[in-house]
Amino acid sequence: MSFLPIRVLVVEEHPFKQLVATQAFKEAGCDWVMAAADLAAALALLDRAGPVDIVLCTLKKEGMQGLTVLEVLSRTLQVKSAIICSGHTQDLHDAIERMIGLLGVGVLGYVDVPVRAGAIASMLTRYLETTVAPASQVAREAGHVLASKACLEHAIARSEVQAFLQPKFNLLTGEVGSLEVLARWQHPQHGVLCPADFLPLISRFDLMDELFFALIEQALTFLREAQDQGYMLSLAFNLEAAQLAHESLLPRLCEVLERHAIPASRLTFEITESGLLEVSPGVLETLIRLRMMGAGLSIDDFGIGYSSLERLCQLPFTEIKLDASFARDLDSSPRNRAVISSTLALATALDMMVVVEGVEHDSQRQQLLKLGCQQGQGYLCARPMSTASVLPWLATKLASHNTL
Numbered sequence: 001m002s003f004l005p006i007r008v009l010v011v012e013e014h015p016f017k018q019l020v021a022t023q024a025f026k027e028a029g030c031d032w033v034m035a036a037a038d039l040a041a042a043l044a045l046l047d048r049a050g051p052v053d054i055v056l057c058t059l060k061k062e063g064m065q066g067l068t069v070l071e072v073l074s075r076t077l078q079v080k081s082a083i084i085c086s087g088h089t090q091d092l093h094d095a096i097e098r099m100i101g102l103l104g105v106g107v108l109g110y111v112d113v114p115v116r117a118g119a120i121a122s123m124l125t126r127y128l129e130t131t132v133a134p135a136s137q138v139a140r141e142a143g144h145v146l147a148s149k150a151c152l153e154h155a156i157a158r159s160e161v162q163a164f165l166q167p168k169f170n171l172l173t174g175e176v177g178s179l180e181v182l183a184r185w186q187h188p189q190h191g192v193l194c195p196a197d198f199l200p201l202i203s204r205f206d207l208m209d210e211l212f213f214a215l216i217e218q219a220l221t222f223l224r225e226a227q228d229q230g231y232m233l234s235l236a237f238n239l240e241a242a243q244l245a246h247e248s249l250l251p252r253l254c255e256v257l258e259r260h261a262i263p264a265s266r267l268t269f270e271i272t273e274s275g276l277l278e279v280s281p282g283v284l285e286t287l288i289r290l291r292m293m294g295a296g297l298s299i300d301d302f303g304i305g306y307s308s309l310e311r312l313c314q315l316p317f318t319e320i321k322l323d324a325s326f327a328r329d330l331d332s333s334p335r336n337r338a339v340i341s342s343t344l345a346l347a348t349a350l351d352m353m354v355v356v357e358g359v360e361h362d363s364q365r366q367q368l369l370k371l372g373c374q375q376g377q378g379y380l381c382a383r384p385m386s387t388a389s390v391l392p393w394l395a396t397k398l399a400s401h402n403t404l
Helices: 015-027 039-049 065-075 090-101 117-130 136-141 143-147 149-157 199-204 208-228 241-245 249-260 281-293 308-314 334-349 362-371 387-402
Strands: 004-011 030-036 052-058 079-085 106-111 161-170 176-187 191-193 234-239 267-272 296-302 319-322 353-357 375-377
Touching (some): 004 015, 004 117, 015 030, 015 052, 015 117, 052 065, 052 117, 065 090, 090 106, 090 334, 106 117, 161 208, 161 387, 176 387, 208 234, 208 241, 208 387, 234 241, 241 281, 281 296, 334 353, 334 362
Parallel strands (some): 004 030, 004 052, 052 079, 079 106, 176 234, 267 296, 296 319
Antiparallel strands (some): 161 375, 176 191
């Protein structure tokens, strides 16, 4: 059995259930599993052993102890994700996810008691795919290597931080017309690192503009190569709201676009909704100028930030990117279906496009089509891939489509 680089904390007061849950994680491939009977013991373990990747906690039908455990452990900033033993209703699960999500902890899923390895296997896989990069456990243990501003500047300048691309696709036909540009660090010692391993440091050291323009250089080079091979694609880039206030942003962007002979109409800029809580005149001017240049503007992670409707009315967005949390549990969550349907109606009235994130399974695709969604993004189509991999992938996809 190959062991997973995941540290687990099981919080369960019943000794036998605790033993079964601990064994389930070990059977699923987790070599590092701790157990605690209550909150105090869990906090003591975290103090001694350090942060964990996943906490398993039980929410009983009556009593609030389990909820308190989740809340307090989330506030310690020493837990990344949770698996919850619960038989509560979907609306309560949604509210719980929202609560601990605001504290920086994601919910991987819900399981019954006793916990079985088969029930948690897909959740562990999802955690690895979305949170842990290859060798990132080693990187965390050697975190001091990543904490230097000079190291990060060096990595950006030498193109160790690379543009990876994930397609947005037509939910009905599978056709790909646009790709989101994401960052991956090809670290010389620690392998491929995901954004969670380095973006907070890049932001802390005020290097977001340097990263953005390094990625845009790589991505526009790819776009020219794709165009030469007959693919007319568009790209989406992430921008923090704070970057929009920088006076140098637009002049540098115009220079790069002119040098690569790429029109701004081939680009969309995704701005996270929660970053737009306060919009200064300078930020609004930049958004207006980007639209006047022909670029698209997308409000990212829509539905989980603040003042969503107000921002849609005030700012010149062309696209709504619905957060992945709404694509989960579509069969069992009428609330999620209602949010998606309402967002589609709102977007139609405002003449905007909607892209649903987190489309991982064909059942989700089918449900989204029934609701009227046209565009999606997620593992069902493709995982993020290097710029060198995209054109061969597109060629293979086109060839397979032509043979159907």
